[in-house]
Amino acid sequence: MSGATRARDRNWSVLELLRWTTSYFEEKGIDAARLDAECLLADALEIDRLRLYIDFEKPVTPEERDHYRALVRRRADERVPVALLLGKKEFWSLPLEVTSDVLVPRPETEILVEAALQAMTDAPLEILDLGTGSGAIALALAKERPDAHIIASDVSAAALEVARRNAEKLELASSLEWSCGDGFEPVGERCFDIIVSNPPYLAESEARELAPELSHEPKQALFAGPEGTEFLLRIAEQARERLTPGGWLGVELAPHQADAMSGWLREAGFEDVMMHRDLSDRARVVSGRRPRMGE
Numbered sequence: 001m002s003g004a005t006r007a008r009d010r011n012w013s014v015l016e017l018l019r020w021t022t023s024y025f026e027e028k029g030i031d032a033a034r035l036d037a038e039c040l041l042a043d044a045l046e047i048d049r050l051r052l053y054i055d056f057e058k059p060v061t062p063e064e065r066d067h068y069r070a071l072v073r074r075r076a077d078e079r080v081p082v083a084l085l086l087g088k089k090e091f092w093s094l095p096l097e098v099t100s101d102v103l104v105p106r107p108e109t110e111i112l113v114e115a116a117l118q119a120m121t122d123a124p125l126e127i128l129d130l131g132t133g134s135g136a137i138a139l140a141l142a143k144e145r146p147d148a149h150i151i152a153s154d155v156s157a158a159a160l161e162v163a164r165r166n167a168e169k170l171e172l173a174s175s176l177e178w179s180c181g182d183g184f185e186p187v188g189e190r191c192f193d194i195i196v197s198n199p200p201y202l203a204e205s206e207a208r209e210l211a212p213e214l215s216h217e218p219k220q221a222l223f224a225g226p227e228g229t230e231f232l233l234r235i236a237e238q239a240r241e242r243l244t245p246g247g248w249l250g251v252e253l254a255p256h257q258a259d260a261m262s263g264w265l266r267e268a269g270f271e272d273v274m275m276h277r278d279l280s281d282r283a284r285v286v287s288g289r290r291p292r293m294g295e
């Protein structure tokens with residue numbers, strides 16, 4: 001019997017599988033090797049990830065191991081992100097469905113949600129989430145402000161279907177209106193108290209240097225054009241007319257784009273332009289307000 005056959009046939013405990021997979025993922029250059037292994041094994045065993053720690057010594061059945069092995073292979077060989085393998089991702093403590101039609105929501109986008117919530121008054125609000133994808137931002141805001149009316153807009157009809165399913169499952173659909181089209185076009189002349197957007201902001205020239213995992217997410221969610229700032233500039237030029245007087249705009253971007261975006265917002269007549277930083281002190285969101293008085 002070969003070593004590989006013996007390894008396949010013997011009983012593996014939860015802990016042994018985790019250790020083996022962690023070192024295999026590390027060899028393959030996967031960053032969060034242990035965490036990824038835990039998430040995949042918990043899914044294969046249909047248990048909560050923390051339950052693994054109680055079940056460390058438990059043997060894993062051959063059927064469970066087959067399912068797990070298939071997930072491990074796709075993670076290591078095809079570099080499919082864990083969220084897409086599992087079809088789910090948590091954002092703002094909301095369990096969201098994700099598919100290859102949407103960007104997997106990132107933790108840094110919660111900075112935009114926090115900034116938007118702080119900018120809100122107590123009055124009923126009209127909100128636009130431009131480029132809603134899975135609905136992550138719109139749904140987080142709907143959860144925190146059930147009195148708000150939120151338009152979630154995207155150029156991708158397939159992404160909007162995912163967002164709609166998420167809203168239904170989370171019982172937040174009554175706060176939301178869906179709108180499909182390019183940029184501000186589908187909302188016509190309507191004005192909003194708050195506009196939030198996590199637009200595509202990568203440059204096409206960066207594509208080859210990016211982590212292989214990104215090739216599993218929609219290109220139109222990632223790439224804005226040759227410079228990467230094309231969509232940001234469109235927002236800076238067009239958002240002011242879509243805001244009510246005193247209305248607030250918040251946009252996620254890459255840290256190196258924050259100075260340029262701040263300048264464009266000031267040129268477009270925004271006031272209170274500011275950067276919102278992550279825990280590593282990198283600017284991840286730029287915001288500004290339409291002045292209350294005068295044009």
Ligand SMILES: C[S@@+](CC[C@H](N)C(=O)[O-])C[C@H]1O[C@@H](n2cnc3c(N)ncnc32)[C@H](O)[C@@H]1O
Pocket residue numbers: 102103104105106109130131132133134135136137153154155156159181182183184198199200201220221222
């Ligand atoms: C970076 S993803 C953000 C998704 C989601 N808001 C989030 O934060 O996870 C950008 C989204 O903008 C959408 N998008 C790209 N180009 C667009 C356009 N011209 N008009 C409207 N939406 C667009 C993409 O389909 C994608 O869903």
